Amino acid sequence: MxxxxxxxxxxxxxxxxxxxxxxxxxxxxxxxxxxxxxxxxxxxxxxxxxxxxxxxxxxxxxxxxxxxxxxxxxxxxxxxxxxxxxxxxxxxxxxxxxxxxxxxxxxxxxxxxxxxxxxxxxxxxxxxxxxxxxxxxxxxxxxxxxxxRPSDSVGLWLVRWLLFRQVFSTGAMKLLSKCPSWWSLTALDVHFQSQCMPTPLAAVAHALPPIVLRLATVFSLAAELGGPFLFFSPVRRLRLAGFYLQVFLQLMVFATGSFGFHSLLVLTLCLSLLDDDWLTGRKPQGGLSGGWLESILSGAVLLSLLAATIGLFQIRLQDGGIATDIGFSPEEFGEFIHFAVPASILLGAASFLLTAADAITTAVLDSAGGCCRRMNSALNTTVTVLVAAAVFTCSLVPYTTLDAPTHRTLPEPLRDVFAETVQPLHVFGSYGLFKQMTGVKGRPEVVLQGATKLDGPWNDIEFRYKPGQLDYMPPFVAPHQPRLDWQMWMAALGDYHANPWLTSLAYRILTGQKEVVSLLDTARYPFTFKPPKYIRGMRYTYTYGAGDQQSWWQRSKTGEEYLPVFSAEHKPLLDYLKQLNVIGLPKExxxxxxxxxxxxxxxxxxxxxxxxxxxxxxxxxxxxxxxxxxxxxxxxx
Structure with missing residues (x-):
């Protein structure tokens, strides 16, 4: 073991x-x-x-x-x-x-x-x-x-399965969404500018040549769709190759965008691909670890994956440069997912059974202790295996949502029990970040503005971290996640009717609630001594500026008023907030x-x-x- x-x-x-x-x-x-x-x-x-x-x-x-x-x-x-x-x-x-x-x-x-x-x-x-x-x-x-402990390998296998689901689902959802930016391989032309909270390095990445960004998009898709299948390889070097791919990808995400603790959590899951020999620098012994056989097998598999990537994404020399295009259709990708989801479940089940059998055998044959210790180890390992089997089974319900026909083949009692008993706990998720690229023509931003008179002047209300003032350099924020700034970015993708919390935010600013104002950029807050009498929200389109530190952003009005003018005495606003249980709650x-x-x-x-x-x-x-x-x-x- x-x-x-x-x-x-x-x-x-x-x-x-x-x-x-x-x-x-x-x-x-x-x-x-x-x-x-x-x-x-x-x-x-x-x-x-x-x-x-x-x-x-x-x-x-x-x-x-x-x-x-x-x-x-x-x-x-x-x-x-x-x-x-x-x-x-x-x-x-x-x-x-x-x-x-x-x-x-x-x-x-x-x-x-x-x-x-x-x-x-x-x-x-x-x-x-x-x-x-x-x-x-x-x-x-x-x-x-x-x-x-023999049961350690079973628990780490569950972590590896979660890593597989998270990474593969993220890659699959990008193409299943049929987002034009992903299918044209131009997603990263947009992403570094349109993501919620870019870092200063995002502006650098955004300025890279288009072919570099297209190849980076190909790498992202290949690492998320092909790389996860290396996680369950019996060949140690292939597992490590999968580890290095994901670590590099997450470090790039962390460097260019502030996504809370997400990248750190994925990197933590990646630890399940390692072993103590790697951590301590010792040379591994036994099995397919080391030697010419492992080198040949791992080299052959990695070269095959590289060749498949070149072929499927049609990477080629053209007009003195490099060109790339997706060489398959959405329908063909759907057929791949229809095959890959059940195949990955079978691969995972086989890997789990081998891991469980090895753990139980090791526990029973443990020669390091007496009879009582072996019995205790065997019992603990068996219980862990049974719990792990239940966790694996539950995880199939959200995972198979990638492919509706596979999802329907799951036993109906399993789906019903999951929906009624497990889902309310939020301990199993279906994952898929960045499945739709937003802000293709510039990032949409909602800028709240306050005024003491209805005819103005209107002053921008700045947030701590999200883009606002044009000369404000995007900060490094992660692993902290400013959740109000995040919600403002999401609100800009729709309208205020779909984001009822925004009317509550407006009301709290109008009434000068210091707890809420403290979430804003208090150093640049224009209403320090007296809250605004009126508030509104304007929609802008932001793009990166000329590249100097005097102008990180440039913006233009879209001609739309996002949030109508409200005052703290506006009766329809007050009635709406009462319906939302934002105001008028009983005193605790x-x-x-x-x-x-x-x-x-x-x-x-x-x-x-x-x-x-x-x-x-x-x-x-x-x-x-x-x-x-x-x-x-x-x-x-």
Missing amino acids: TATFLTRSLFLKWLAAIYLVAFLSLYMQIPGLFGANGVLPAQSQLLSHPSVASAWARPTLLWLRGYVGLDTSHAMEAASLLGVVLSLLAVVTEWGRVKVVLGALLVLYGSLVQVGQAFLYYQWDSLLLETGLLAVVLAPWLPSGGRQ TTDNPTLIGLLDAIRATLDQWEARNLVWSVLLALWLVRVVTGRVMGSGL
Whole structure:
């Protein structure tokens, strides 16, 4: 059996660090997003009387907030801070990387997602929950003291299967969507400018020659559609090739765009492709690891994949340069998906059975301990295998949505149980980022404007991170995710009727709610002393500027008014917000002044930090601690 103790430990440690980022980033935004005077008060999701039925329909620990004397916002803060503490424990100690702690992290984050509404419905939130579930399966009950466990390989196999689903689904959805930009291989001509929050390097990438961007698009599609099948190869070098492909792709995504903790989470999943020999630099022994046979097999497979990529994307020399086009039709790609989805399930099932059989055999024949230890190891491994089989089976329901005929072949009871019991937990997702390229003719942006008089002047209301002022350099934001900035980008893709939270944001600005205003760029906020009397939203088209630092962007009006003029006394607005349960909610009672006082004191301290800087500082501090103590990856993980 391949050594996996260090791989397991590193995976759980990285996941704990991502939990830390997720909880801390969200904590800094709770009052403005979910407080009683926030954009979408979380209390509105918990108005029914706590009962078994309501808890099952919306499973969250926040139903218990009244029993500890907290209102919803303070309960969310307490859950987030507890998540931060447990995440820190899991990063720095092996006692924190056990089932109980990781299970608590899963429940805490899942509880927040349940009431997060539009601001917590991102794919990486679901991906974090699913990864967290697999971590609970993988983690030991108690610290294993550096011992290899047969069940580790089964848990890491589940992580590898999730990585396969995430990567392959992302690539498949791009072409299944029939987006013209993907099918013409011009998606990256648009992406670096139109993505939600580009970094300064995105402008550099956007200026690359068109053929470079087309070849990069081909690489992206090939790495996501062909690369995942290397994950289950018995040849170690092929698994490592799949690892390097995904690491390079995610590093490029991270460098050019701020997608919260998504890229870091995918990189963490990629650890399942490694083994302890790779982590420690030892030469692998046995099987197909090393030697001329592995070199021949891996070389043949990789050359075949390269040849297939060149042929399918018609990469050729033309007119003294390189040209490329997709050499297959949408119908032919649909036929490929119809074959690939069931084939990948069979491949995954076969790989799982071999992994499970090897783990159980190793547990039974373990010669390192006595009879009792072998029985305990065999029992633990068998239970892990059964749980992993159930998780694998459940994952087929969202995965097969890629191909409707395959989805319909799943047993109807399985689909019904998943829809009624599993889906409300949000622990299994169907993935597919960037399936449609937006902003082909420039990125759409909604610019909120406020005024003290109806006839103006109208002043732009700037956000912290999203494009606004033309001379504002796009910042590096990840792994922090400013969720209001993200929602503003998504709102620009439609109209305000499809984004009812935006009217709530406008009302909170009109009434000067400091919790909400703190989510904006307070350094450039034009209404510091008195809130605006009127607010509106204008739609603009943004494109990169001339390339100098004096003008990062240029913009033009589309001629459309996105959000009509509102005032805080506008009766239709007030009636609408009451229907949305944004205003007029019953006042929550609290009877725990000690805990509330402690939470308020922590809030007052941490609010002095910008959220992005706080997240980076905590991660940097953890890294420095590990360097100082000599516990970096190469010397103890």
